Amino acid sequence: MSALLGHALAAAPLAAPLPASLTTDGMATTAEAVLFWVLAPIMVLAALSLLFARKAVHAALAVVLVMISLAFLYVAQDAVFLGVVQVVVYTGAVMMLFLFVLMLVGVDASDSLVETIRGQRWIGVLAGLGLGVVLAGVVGRATYGPARGLAEANEASNPVAIAHVVFGEYVLAFEVVGALLVTAALGALVYTHRTRLTPRVGQKERADARVAAGAHPVSLPAPGVYARHNAMDVPALDPQGRPIEDSVPRVLRVRGQEADAAEFAARIERVLSGRAADDRLVPGPSTGDGPTPPPAADPDGARVGVPDVDAAVSDTGQDGPSTGPRGVAGQEDRA
Amino acid sequence: MNLLFAVDGPVAPVTADFSNDNFWIWLLKAVAIIVFLLTSVLFAIWFERKVVARMQVRPGPNVHGPFGLLQSLADAMKLLFKEDVTVKAADKLVYIVAPMIAVFCSLLTFAVIPFGPSVSMFGIVTPLQLTDFPVAVLYILACASVGVYGIVLGGWSSGSTYPLLGAVRSTAQVISYELAMGLSLVSVFILAGSMSTSQIVDSQTQVWWFLPLLPAFVLYVVSMVGETNRLPFDLPEAEGELVSGYMTEYSSMKFAWFFLAEYINMLNVSAVATTLFLGGWRAPFIPADSFLQQGWWPVLWFLVKLWALMFVFVWIRGSVLRFRYDQFMKLGWKVLIPAALVWVVCVAVVQGVRQFSGLELRTLLFVLAGVVLLGLVISFLVPERKKAVEPPEPPGEFDPFAGGYPVPPLPGQVLPPSPRKQRAAAQAAATPDVPQVTQEVHGG
Numbered sequence: 001m002s003a004l005l006g007h008a009l010a011a012a013p014l015a016a017p018l019p020a021s022l023t024t025d026g027m028a029t030t031a032e033a034v035l036f037w038v039l040a041p042i043m044v045l046a047a048l049s050l051l052f053a054r055k056a057v058h059a060a061l062a063v064v065l066v067m068i069s070l071a072f073l074y075v076a077q078d079a080v081f082l083g084v085v086q087v088v089v090y091t092g093a094v095m096m097l098f099l100f101v102l103m104l105v106g107v108d109a110s111d112s113l114v115e116t117i118r119g120q121r122w123i124g125v126l127a128g129l130g131l132g133v134v135l136a137g138v139v140g141r142a143t144y145g146p147a148r149g150l151a152e153a154n155e156a157s158n159p160v161a162i163a164h165v166v167f168g169e170y171v172l173a174f175e176v177v178g179a180l181l182v183t184a185a186l187g188a189l190v191y192t193h194r195t196r197l198t199p200r201v202g203q204k205e206r207a208d209a210r211v212a213a214g215a216h217p218v219s220l221p222a223p224g225v226y227a228r229h230n231a232m233d234v235p236a237l238d239p240q241g242r243p244i245e246d247s248v249p250r251v252l253r254v255r256g257q258e259a260d261a262a263e264f265a266a267r268i269e270r271v272l273s274g275r276a277a278d279d280r281l282v283p284g285p286s287t288g289d290g291p292t293p294p295p296a297a298d299p300d301g302a303r304v305g306v307p308d309v310d311a312a313v314s315d316t317g318q319d320g321p322s323t324g325p326r327g328v329a330g331q332e333d334r335a
Numbered sequence: 336m337n338l339l340f341a342v343d344g345p346v347a348p349v350t351a352d353f354s355n356d357n358f359w360i361w362l363l364k365a366v367a368i369i370v371f372l373l374t375s376v377l378f379a380i381w382f383e384r385k386v387v388a389r390m391q392v393r394p395g396p397n398v399h400g401p402f403g404l405l406q407s408l409a410d411a412m413k414l415l416f417k418e419d420v421t422v423k424a425a426d427k428l429v430y431i432v433a434p435m436i437a438v439f440c441s442l443l444t445f446a447v448i449p450f451g452p453s454v455s456m457f458g459i460v461t462p463l464q465l466t467d468f469p470v471a472v473l474y475i476l477a478c479a480s481v482g483v484y485g486i487v488l489g490g491w492s493s494g495s496t497y498p499l500l501g502a503v504r505s506t507a508q509v510i511s512y513e514l515a516m517g518l519s520l521v522s523v524f525i526l527a528g529s530m531s532t533s534q535i536v537d538s539q540t541q542v543w544w545f546l547p548l549l550p551a552f553v554l555y556v557v558s559m560v561g562e563t564n565r566l567p568f569d570l571p572e573a574e575g576e577l578v579s580g581y582m583t584e585y586s587s588m589k590f591a592w593f594f595l596a597e598y599i600n601m602l603n604v605s606a607v608a609t610t611l612f613l614g615g616w617r618a619p620f621i622p623a624d625s626f627l628q629q630g631w632w633p634v635l636w637f638l639v640k641l642w643a644l645m646f647v648f649v650w651i652r653g654s655v656l657r658f659r660y661d662q663f664m665k666l667g668w669k670v671l672i673p674a675a676l677v678w679v680v681c682v683a684v685v686q687g688v689r690q691f692s693g694l695e696l697r698t699l700l701f702v703l704a705g706v707v708l709l710g711l712v713i714s715f716l717v718p719e720r721k722k723a724v725e726p727p728e729p730p731g732e733f734d735p736f737a738g739g740y741p742v743p744p745l746p747g748q749v750l751p752p753s754p755r756k757q758r759a760a761a762q763a764a765a766t767p768d769v770p771q772v773t774q775e776v777h778g779g
Contacts, residue, residue: 211738
């Protein structure tokens with residue numbers, strides 16, 4: 001909202017038949033002065049935090065803040081095109097690319113303070129001081145003529161005026177810079193390009209290789225013995241009633257948190273033979289009218305084979321035709 | 336030099352005249368825009384759910400309020416009262432600021448969208464537009480590109496893998512699709528001779544730009560879906576791959592803000608498409624001096640077009656699957672951007688020839704159509720190079736595990752007899768009066 005109002009304020013002088021952002025005596029208008037004194041401290045703070053921020057992403061954000069504030073100032077000084085293009089190109093594209101790289105460094109990474117080139121720090125300090133002296137010298141000696149504003153230049157609207165300057169007066173420089181940029185981009189392409197020495201390994205090739213190496217051709221069965229257990233640590237049972245070790249996630253198997261497969265197979269056996277699933281827990285003689293249950297942890301003890309479905313069905317009193325084997329036979333005939 | 340920049344008609348920075356506006360009118364317009372956007376979002380969520388439900392043959396929200404209209408309000412309330420979790424690994428400041436950036440930037444675009452021509456508000460004649468300036472469309476692009484920082488920073492600051500991946504995807508997506516979007520808009524700038532929204536609408540009195548600039552319009556529609564992270568381009572939040580991408584670690588109101596920003600962005604890009612390509616607030620087939628093209632009526636036409644585009648969004652969502660990430664990038668860089676570049680060059684050349692030679696646009700287009708037609712005719716005369724037809728390979732021995740996969744027999748190959756048939760054959764061999772089992776040839 002504040003940005004919206006700020007924008008309205010900034011655009012206000014433009015909406016009227018383009019009065020300058022300068023008063024008649026060549027001074028900035030009050031609105032612009034207020035905008036400047038609000039934005040300037042923010043920009044200085046942000047610029048300083050670029051230097052002192054611990055995390056690279058914070059530094060990048062500080063730069064973004066400086067750029068956007070600068071854009072506001074440009075717009076307030078009638079250079080609308082410059083202001084907006086500053087945001088589109090620098091904030092929207094260049095800083096975004098920077099962030100793209102910085103984000104991959106990770107949220108907790110901070111800069112290493114080890115000097116990679118010996119004496120780098122002192123050289124840096126000296127060069128910085130030199131730059132400061134030069135800047136102070138130049139800025140201190142500069143003389144400013146009376147401010148003229150952009151009203152005259154912007155007579156045929158700001159973008160048109162810029163187009164006249166860029167494509168008229170400075171067209172050669174513009175073209176040369178364009179050629180330079182294209183060359184640089186091509187150079188980057190050439191330097192990072194590697195000739196492909198081996199054929200490209202795509203999704204299909206990988207799948208073929210996996211299958212050729214004897215991988216499971218379809219997705220692995222999900223863990224859990226359905227209708228009884230659906231926990232991740234319980235292995236699925238194959239059609240013969242044997243537990244499938246691979247169905248339990250590898251992580252659980254490595255950690256040793258896998259449930260005992262044979263125990264679950266045995267439970268099913270017990271239920272199918274008409275007794276309670278947790279039969280084993282109850283001491284023997286009271287319920288021991290069937291065959292003795294297999295030992296819990298012994299997979300070989302579990303009876304291997306097709307469960308006796310007919311018996312189970314008739315036990316529950318739902319007497320119906322056993323369609324299973326007949327259906328299978330019919331399918332085989334059709335094949 | 337002046338010839339190059341001469342546009343038809345008087346050169347004014349903007350067409351809309353804001354000289355009568357005072358502070359209260361600005362405030363009124365700004366508040367009206369925000370209210371419009373927020374209520375539109377509530378409506379858009381209901382609209383989307385209802386339309387998608389209709390496409391999937393189910394009723395959709397129908398419990399709260401008439402036709403379920405208050406469902407989004409109920410959902411908003413629910414989000415408001417949920418616990419606001421800040422994850423431990425988060426970078427606190429950025430984590431909190433990110434959703435705000437997303438929402439505030441999405442609110443900015445409508446400031447330069449013209450809802451209609453000048454109307455009288457409390458005795459003050461003012462355009463139905465908060466503001467306009469010579470680079471208004473670039474300003475819209477700028478707001479969009481800053482808004483993406485919300486997504487990117489939200490993903491990064493969550494300190495978690497899925498959001499980070501979503502943020503990285505979003506960065507790449509924005510950089511590539513904004514280029515195509517900007518380039519598709521350039522052809523409108525060239526023809527309209529301006530980047531101010533009111534002047535672009537004004538330039539569409541005769542013909543709406545989507546007809547002469549159809550390729551640019553198609554490019555814009557594709558890239559606007561990519562820009563708003565909507566299906567089939569919703570890779571930053573692809574729930575099948577990244578849980579919900581950049582907003583995985585957000586809850587309550589912070590999540591709602593991202594949600595709000597996404598829907599406002601949909602409205603934004605639809606409004607831009609309406610303004611730049613579909614004649615803005617103009618109604619079709621009605622003369623410009625009709626009462627239907629003046630006063631408050633045009634707001635209706637604008638809204639109709641806006642919601643037609645919103646329907647396209649929902650329609651696409653209801654019918655298209657999500658792209659794979661590399662396919663998505665390929666589409667952006669190898670199809671959309673080159674196509675946009677070629678189109679911009681074509682439009683620039685046509686416009687340049689038209690202005691330098693003073694040729695009528697109609698003549699020019701006829702000449703171009705003639706050239707294209709001639710090329711087409713010539714292409715028919717060039718004999719077609721026939722592809723050598725390879726003789727089909729003779730069916731070899733059937734390998735049930737060719738290439739490692741269990742495969743069925745190919746045409747002409749013979750399936751080995753099943754165990755039962757083998758048994759039957761063995762029996763037949765033992766008792767000679769039973770007829771032999773014939774083998775079955777597949778695909779005969």
